[in-house]
Amino acid sequence: MPQNSAISQPPAIAYRDRLNSWAIARLLPNLQRTVVARFYSRSDTEGHLQCLKRLIPQASFILVFDSSPEDKV
Template sequence: MPQNNVTSNPEVSAYRDRLNTWAIARLLPDLEQTVVARFRSRSNAEGHLKRLKQLSPQASFVLVFDRQSETHE
């Protein structure tokens, strides 16, 4: 049976990206940051953030509301 590959459709991909509005970013030197993960709900993001801080206490992570997907064309 053939499987649907939703990532091949750009409209479906864009919609899925808009659903994941919460992100965990790792703060890097020189005011840089990188997104580690994206989540649909704030509570899921907070739970993962708590665990990341336990696993890597020397790293700096922040929880952000990512509006980039709304302005992305």
């Protein structure tokens, strides 16, 4: 069956890049943030977030779902 090459397909995202969707970000002054760690599942992220809040109580951390691939390595 012939395929229509005029239909453009969106670029495929590598499986490795789709794994680490959940992240912990540290909130910094002047509305800046930095990603501290990335995780496969939300429950792993929540557990590590609780530990970070206990270890560094003066810092502000948030749990985020990061769907943008430009920042991932």
